Amino acid sequence: MVRPKSYDRQKAVENACLAFWEHGFQALGVRELEQQTGINQFAIRSEFGGKEGLLLEALNYYRDAAITNEMAPMWDGGIPEIITFLRGLVTPGSMTSSQFGCLMVNTGVExxxxxxxxxxxxxxxxxxxxxxxxxxxLENELRAQGGKVRFSPAELAAALVSAVMGVHVQNRTQKDQTAGRALVDLMCNRLAELRASS
Structure with missing residues (x-):
């Protein structure tokens, strides 16, 4: 007979996401992980394939939430939507702003x-x-401006990703979710200038 689960899987993954986000992978012991997620060692192994498996599920949860809630407006938008996304990185209360930085950056570094x-x-x-x-x-913006603005969407997008990583690192190292504001302001001002030059 299969034993019923004594925990809510979705809630456990959400709690694991927060725990890994704050503490990282190696520094977070199994006992502490049990306390913060509400699931025991056996379930961590059997349901998630171990601690790394649980982190992977937490990363998937984090990614899906970010795409759905924060990135999605950019898909049909332009520079204003990018600016909104960037401002969110240093805005208290925003899903993408945290004193712990970014779970993806932290995991990548570790x-x-x-x-x-x-x-x-x-x-x-x-x-x-x-x-x-x-x-x-950025491609949407170029089309909307009729090609009057001169920049490479691919090159600028790659630079923005690197800058986003830097903002998150600054937020985490200073334990202040607004620490990277100067870099965000620089990026947003540059993007606004590109748009105004059309």
Whole structure:
């Protein structure tokens, strides 16, 4: 007879996301993970394939939420939607602003030492997704301006991704979700200038 689950899987993944986001992978012990997620070691192994499997599910949850709630407006938008996304990185209360930085950045940095192929694929996939949304919005902007603005969507999108990573690192190292505001202001002002030059 199959034993019924004594926990809400979705809630456990959400709690794991927050725990890994704050503490990282290696520093978060299994006992502490049990306390913060409400699931025991056996369930972590049997349901998620272990601690790394739980982190992967948390990364997927984080990615899906970011795409649906924060990136999606850029797909059919332009520079104003990119600016809104960037401002959100340093706006208290925004889903993408945290004193812990970004779960994807944190995991990517930690994985430089861990060298987990699965974690590497998950983090690279996230940044590829963000870059594709930036590229799409910039291409939309070029079309809307009738080609009067001169810039490379692909090159600018790649630069924006690097800048976003830097904002998150600054927020985390200073434990202040607004710490990266100067860089955000610089990016947003440059984007606004590009749009005004059309």
């Amino acid at each position: 994985n430089a030492r861990l060298k987990s192929p699965a974690l590497g694929e998950a983090t690279r996939g996230y940044w590829t997704e963000l870059e594709s949304h930036f590229t799409r919005a």
